[in-house]
Amino acid sequence: MSFARSQPFQHIQPLQPLNSGQLNNRVNNITPVKAARSFKENVPVPTQDPKTKRKKEKLSTLCKTPPSIVRTRTGRDYRRGTFLGEGGFARCFQMKDSSGKIYAAKTVAKASIKNEKTKTKLLSEIKIHKSLKHPNIVNFVDCFEDDVNVYILLEICPNQSLMELLKTRKRVSEPEVRFFMVQIVGAIKYLHSRRVIHRDLKLGNIFFDPKMNLKIGDFGLASVLPAGDARKYTICGTPNYIAPEVLGGKTVGHSFEVDIWAIGIMMYALLIGKPPFQAKDVQVIYERIKKTEYSFPIDKPISPEAKELIQDLLSLNPLNRPTIDEVLQYSWFKGAFPEKTLETSLSNTPQGLNEISKAQSAINFTNTKASSGIYTPKVKNPVEILRSDLHSEQPRTMLPQSLSPGDTKDKYQEVDPTQMGKPTRKVNFNGTYSTTIKRLNQICFETYQNMRRLEYSKHEMLDAMELPSCENPTLISKWVDYSNKYGFSYQLNTDDIGVLFNDDNTILRLHNSDKFLELIYHENEGWTCIENSSSHPPTQARKQLEIVDFFAKYMNSNLSNVSANEDRKETVFLRRYTRTSEYIMFEMTNGTFQFNFKDHHKICISKSGSAITHISPSRMIQTHPLIFILKQGNFPSSEVPDCLEKIAVIKEAIKRKAFKE
Incomplete structure (x- = not known):
């Protein structure tokens, strides 16, 4: 890790959080400008008593002026220039490198970092800013430290704000x-x-x-x-x-x-x-x-x-x-x-x-x-804060090695967005696998936003748009609401049968398989899926399996399918259902929203809001890009009564769920 110092280190103590006082201002309120002035917006702040004010002024003196020559351990030397301004617990100075190029150095006194929370905020700021590269974002240049200060070197913007x-x-x-x-x-x-x-x-x-x-x-x-x-x-x-x-x-x-x-x-x-x-x-x-x-x-x-x-x-x-x-x-x-x-x-x-x-x-x-990058394809490397970005390897330093200059490519493990939100398997105590499921509110939120976006885009030429590939989603073909005693039972068009019990947990018996899945809800951890064998079920699941079998026999004997059966492409659960006078709404673990309207027409929104499926009363099924239906006003094969009105009802229902969650 690089340092800047004006004299040799002597008796340097490891950085320790200070244990008294509270920080009322954050440490990172400095930004690169030209003239010396306050960086605070002209907004009112609550009045303070004299004691608080004196304490604040005393803490501001902890920001020490850097030495005239800042020498770093990487061999880069910077000459301190004009004082640019201050705010909170940081001060900003011009810094000039050996080639004469001028930067803005945000200087944060280590003594102002009172606890681990404040330290984590500063390191998180450095990690986030260092990870960004855009023509309309102040460029992050370098970061280093000495025994008194942490320095964040930034592109200087000489024409103010x-x-x-x-x-x-x-x-x-x-x-x-x-x-x-x-x-x-x-x-x-x-x-x-x-x-x-x-x-x-x-x-x-x-x-x-x-x-x-x-x-x-x-x-x-x-x-x-x-x-x-x-x-x-x-x-x-x-x-x-x-x-x-x-x-x-x-x-x-x-x-x-x-x-x-x-x-x-x-x-x-x-x-x-x-x-x-x-x-x-x-x-x-x-x-x-x-x-x-x-x-x-x-x-x-x-x-x-x-x-x-x-x-x-x-x-x-x-x-x-x-x-x-x-x-x-x-x-x-x-x-x-x-x-x-x-x-x-x-x-x-x-x-x-x-x-x-x-x-x-x-x-x-x-x-x-x-x-300004408006037409640039979506970035494929979301920022991720790693534990190594927040903890020093050496006790006397504050900046972790992962934030050292020129080390970005080797230290940052960016997230692949194709994997973000996908279930992740992990072995649990009984040797089976479990899968963490995406949160309901996130699915509702993303679907609603995509539906809104497509409504704004429906006037664009379809030829200029990249339409999603569409296939028929997994549907709920039969259902029985017995929530006054056990829960809500359903059969998918894959013939998998599940029961969403009144305690919010689910059992799904897989068709033509000895396996069944438990979808278990934990207050702090979310939803977890566990696979078990039907021939050797856990004791606590035996009674629930009997209830699943009871509902299976009832539905097979008394109810008709709403669509033709399909092979299982993925394992799907019912996560939540809502009944109104107009429709029943099913929310599935794969992000599909199924609406069974009272006129016996059924519409599904899938693929994060980009695909729409219609199932007619005669069991005819068709799936198209939602943008196509919005533009045409209805389905091409067989028209749906009040099609756009039904889509508006669906969007509003998903919106309510997203905001309520």
Whole structure:
């Protein structure tokens, strides 16, 4: 691990968490800018008593000025330059390498790292930022340490931030903001494709590089969302920008939509001159956010198209906000669009913006989307935080070897997205295998978002779209609701028979096999699948197997199949069912949603919302890409009564499940 020092190490003690005091500010509030100034947004904070204030000022002195020459163990030397600014418990300085290239060095005092939680947050920030490479994200250069400080070397952005631009300009023109939004959306799309939520997007964290392109910085609150978890629960962010679901904390949880909300806040602030919920009291801000209580001032007019986009971005329900792919499809982006941002924009509105022709605006819009990565295929290496990234191998150092310079390719084990969310086998105590199943809320959430995306895309040419391959899904062919005593029994069109018992556990007897599967629910661990032999079942499963056999005999004697039988392509369980006056809804472990409507037509949504299947009362079955049916308005072989209305009912039902979970 590399170090920077001004004198030989003497009596260096291992880094230990300090055991007194609390950190009220995070350590990573520094970002690369040009002039010396505070990095905090101009938002109100709760008043503090004098004792708290004195304590805070004392801790800020822990940030020591680096030596004039910072020598690292890798042989790279940096000359300390101008002090750029400070925030929280970090300070920022210019650093120049031997070739004369200038960087911004975020300097964090080790003494300000009070506990393991704070240390983990800093190391997580380094890992996430180091793993990112995008033209609209501040470039991570290096990280090293000495006995006093940790240094994070970043690309320097000499033209300040959107916050400084707005302070100078008071309001920004719509053509300029369109350009800004495309670059911001491109960066956020990249982050989300790598399962990173920024969680602190604001004007003060978005900087201009030497060519006046925008760059997102400050990943101190960023988090990686694991494939098996659709929510985060930490309350964090900047008051004026925080999303309503974040304020809900552990009772609600939040996901990628908090960054979509922040886009709406920034867009409003740039066009109107201040954030929509701003108030003198933080609690008033929070109450306004919870009620989405804001307005568009009459004396600061903006276009109806801009209002429409802002209103959708600031939807109280996160599932009603446009996805990151849908944002740029709004009609507002069809207005005047400049080729680039000029340096004169930092102080004045450029001339002739509204005179840009419609044809030239369309070309500029397309080119900006391309340079911002909008058309780039989805990234195939989501960020993963490894244990080795958070623990030092040597007691006297803080930065792990996995975060050392130039070691990225060998140390980072990226996740293959084709494996993300797939069941993973593990041997349990009785020698059989168990499989961890994806959470219901994640499946509902992803399916609903994909259905929304396809609705927005239905006006595009089908020839230009990549349609999914479709095959008939595994269906529930028969069912009996005996939940007043045992549970819900069902038979699949593979002839596998299962019972979802009242305790939420399931037994599935496989057709033409001696095997049966138990799907067991654990409060803290989720769902686990265990395979057993029918001839030698565990004692606790024998009674339940008898109930399965009872239902099997009843259904085979009294009920008809709703579709023709098929060979088993995969093992599928019923996870949950919902009965209403209009339909019964089945949610399966493979992500299929089956709806049996009261008019005896049945519709399934599968393949994460990209495929749709219809089973007619006469047992005729057809499966097509959902985008095809949305575009045509109905199924081609045999029309479904009120087809689009049924699809809308399905989407709304899945949405309710996603948000309720």
